[in-house]
Amino acid sequence: MRKQVVSILLALALCLSLVSVPALAEEPDHIVVTFLTLGATPPDLVKVQDKVNEKTIPQINVEVEFKAVSAYDAFALFPTWVSTGGERIDLMLPLLQDIRSYVDQQLLLPLDDLIAENAPHLTALMEEGQPIVSNSIFDGEVYAVTTVPNMYGQGGGFVVGEKYIEETGFDYDPSRVYTLDDLTGLFAAIKEKHPEMYPCGVVTTGKTNSEFAYASDAIDSLGGAPTYTGVLMGADSTTIVDMYESEEYQNYLRHLREWNLAGYIHPDAATMEGSVDSLKAAGVTAGYFMVSAPVQRKEGDVIIRLSEPYQCSAGAGGWVIPFRAVEPAAAMRFLDLVWSDSDLANLIQWGIEGEHYVMLDKDTGYIGFPEGVTATNSGYYITLGVWGDTRKIYSFSASNNQAENDAYTEEASKRQTQGIGISFNMENVTNEVAALSAVVAQYVPTLESGSVDLEMYYPQFIQALKAAGIDTVLAEKQAQFNEQYQK
Amino acid sequence: MQSVTQKKIVRANRFRKYGPYYLMMLPGLLYFLINNYLPMPGIILAFKKVNWRLGIFGSKWNGLKNFTFLLSSGQLATIVRNTVLYNLAFIVIGTVLAIAVAILLNEVRSKAANRIFQTLILLPYLMSMVVVSYLAYAFLSVETGYVNNAILPALGMEPIRFYQEPGYWPFILILINTWKGIGFTSVVYLAAVVGISEDLFEAARVDGASKFQQIFKITLPCLKPTIITMFILSISKIFFSDFGLFYQVPKNSGILYPVTQTIDTYVYNALMNQNNPGMSAAAGLFQSVVGCVLVVLSNALIRKVSREDALF
Incomplete structure (x- = not known):
């Protein structure tokens, strides 16, 4: 057997x-x-x-x-x-x-x-x-x-909830470029309606780089290098400069300081936890500085432009x-x-159709959660867009679509910086870059939260950048730029 | 002939006597061997321009270039000063308070109370520095902090932006470090205090010595060897700092750097985004070499002052 x-x-x-x-x-x-x-x-x-x-x-x-x-x-x-x-x-x-x-x-x-x-x-x-x-x-x-x-392009912007625009009667035009002073008016109006709010969402805790690019005209640091190694300011510029010394940057800091003193910025902005969008969602703040691209706009938001869109070199x-x-x-x-x-x-991006998402509009690729599924209980919901051809990736938001992205790209392509296709090799100035990054980590989060006196700390900051060798790095970057720009 | 067998017997006896101790030493020895000695060849990284395809030993030599970034920052003086002065303050204040607490604990006669006090004092030592940083934040933040919302208004004072005011931090950091560490060191000293023969105190009492006289004439002299050992151990770490204390607790607030930046936090801030193993190894080696030199020097000093208390 x-x-x-x-x-x-x-x-x-x-x-x-x-x-x-x-x-x-x-x-x-x-x-x-x-x-x-x-x-x-x-x-x-x-x-x-x-x-x-x-x-x-x-x-x-x-x-x-x-x-x-x-x-x-x-x-x-x-x-x-x-x-x-x-x-x-x-x-x-x-x-x-x-x-x-x-x-x-x-x-x-x-x-x-x-x-x-x-x-x-x-x-x-x-x-x-x-x-x-x-x-x-x-x-x-x-x-x-x-x-x-x-989408290919960027520009300075301030994302803000549409309801605040309506409440305050702010004169909003999507394609108009506003100034920081315009924002002061908006913040004052929001603060008056909601005294418990901090209209300008700034969180600089642990920031190792400046957020000035969100509030300024074209800035190109060449191939994604840190901005403290020198930048081209403006679309036509071919001169590498230290943006921290520029009049525009000082103006930005003065506004942040003014907003902080007026209570438009959270008093713990330099040390608190939490991201700017979570604070906005919780109703603590009304908005935050961000790239003006349409993908940055969530449901119920508008973007106030702070510069014309432009294209620059990418990292x-x-x-x-x-x-x-x-x-x-x-x-x-x-x-x-x-x-x-x-x-x-x-x-790979959104999981299995019918189980993790359902198609709502085939033409624009608008999808939503199936019955009973939410972002928190879904078995597969990852918002990092790192796969394939993102023009053909579906979107959970009806407000973004590819047509809008294409229009933004088209607009940005008319203003290209001179740094496109140029990159910066930091090998010869490694020591200076390490020292500069430490200086920036020391001063920028505090200065850009507006929580200290500029008279005292701004000159110290510039002095520390000089001591760390910013001029050597600028010269090296300019030389590399000139060499590659000629080609 | 006879002496040889005698020797053998002596050796066997010795092993029988000390064998268990060697056995007890084995796990610790293995730990040091694997954790501290095996990676030693890695310090060669400090002198290399790393190329992983050639491996650590195959990479090109880079001279002393990896070390120069510590010097070129222009901040070396500040960060070395902070590291050394804070450690000295921690050593002095920590030792004095820990001994005081140990003596006080020894005087508590009720066993239950003694246990409770010891546990309560030891508790912060078991806490992660990250947790401590949030406790500190709950006290010090502007918007929600206890100090700014309860204590200062009660005293009729304006709120203080602690995380933007460097002046307060030497005190805050020393306070936190002492509060956190005292439980452990005082237990070490308590063990030594308990070990002092009761006869000595009895004799002193018979001679009419006061409590203070007993402390200064008996307890402290008996504690001297322990104090010296702990001192030399701390000296070897004088170029290292508790990263959590200096990074997490001040929330890495830049304006505070002049009083909070130490070698470890500086290296972290400067190299975090660089992915450069050579420079990081160089900074670590620098700290270790200085620590080693300081241990030898302080031991030599102690040997000069009182020979029998030196470690080696």
Whole structure:
């Protein structure tokens, strides 16, 4: 009896192995891809991963494994993961991190050959002129692929709840450029109606850089370099200057100080927790400084423009392949498919249709939550837009649509700064940049919250920048600009 | 012949006697070996321009370039002064108060009360500095802080923007550090105080010594070795600072840097966005070397003053 069972099992095993032999030969390439979250891993990530694999295995023979990691933790984790090889990663997104430092330490693979051999769609997008790799070229080699932007341009702006505009009778025109003095009038009117509110939402806790660009005309720091290394001010400028010394910046600080003293800015603005939009949502503030692009406008808000929109050079960034990647070619094939197949990109971005979202308007790509699902109880709701062609990614807001984005891009393209296509290599001035970043972290959060006397601290700030070597950095940046501008 | 067997017996006896102690030492020794000695070759990073494809040892040498950023900031004097002066203040104030508390605790006769006091004093030591920073914020913030909303108005005073006023912070930081650390150090001293033979006190009482005389003539001299050991241990850390205390508690408020910035927070602020292992290793090595030199120097000084109390 036992023998019989064994022989049946053996026969069965033989059959199974015969069946699965062709599949074994075609075993898909397994890749590990970082999946950035804002803290909590979505519970349905594995479900979505299975759906993704249903598409990628037949199409490109790649099996994807998402490795969830908080975008905040990624700053410390990624460099150690890829330098020591402690974790296997084939494709990762060092969001808002300095790609150049990875390249300098030779932690990344150059992507030119990988793209040429594995990514026909990416190549087509590049030929179309989409800036998906152009900002991440170091020493002639491409190191990162970023999303196809749905909009290209920026400008100073102040986001404010529409109800406050209506209440105060503020003379609002979406395309008019307002001054900081106009805002003073608006804040005063809001404060009068709501004495318990702080109309101007400013939180500078832990800020390591200035927010002046949100309140000023065109500023270009060349390829996403920190603004304290020198900027071009104005669309036509070809002179690298220290923006902190400019009359415009002093004017900005004077306004912030005036608003703080008048009670338009929260007294704990330099030390409190919380983001400007959460404070606005809680009704503590009425608005905040932000880029004037339409995507920054939430339901029920308007954007007061503080400058004409413009286009400037952009920073390096995007998806990279670490030098220890086991399957770099498969990783590139996956990237290529997500960037060309908008259904796949939307699946990774918003989850499974009917379960995590429902389509409300097919034409504009407007989606909403299904019955009983909300942002907080959804099994899959990640708002980081880091996948594929963002022009074709659906939106949870009816107020943004691609037509509006295109109009903004069109408008911005008429004012391009002179820094486009130029980047700044900080290698020769590393010490000065480290010292400058410390000075900026010391003074900017306090000055830009308006909580201290300018007479006393502003001259100290400028003096500290000089002591940290700002003039050396400006000269180096100007020299690099001149050299690249000629070409 | 006989002496050899005798030696063997002595050795076996010694092992029987001290074996368990060696065994007890083993986990600690292993910890130091793995955690502190194994990574030592990594200090080579401080002299390298790191290239991970070549590995740490294969990377190019970078001379002393990684060290120059500490000097080029122009802030070295301030941050070194803050680090050293705060640590000195912590050592002096912490020691004096911890001994006082230990002696007082020793005088509490009720066992239950003694336990309760010890626990209450030790509690802050077990708290994370992040939690402490929020406790401090609950006291000091302008909009909701207890000091600004309850205490100062009651005294008829204007609110104070603590996080923008450098003048208050040396006191606040010393207060917080002492409050947080005193529980632990006083327990260490309490153990020493309890260990002092009761005979000495009895004899003193018979001779009519007052309580203060007993403290100054018996307790303190008996505590001297413990005080010196604790002192040398603290000196070795004089170039290091409690990152949480100097970064979290003042909420990293820049205007306070002249009185709150220490070597650790400066290095963090300057290198956080740089992803430069070479420079970070250089800063760490600098702190360790200075700490090591200070330990040797302070031990030499103690050897001069009172030979039998020196550590080595």
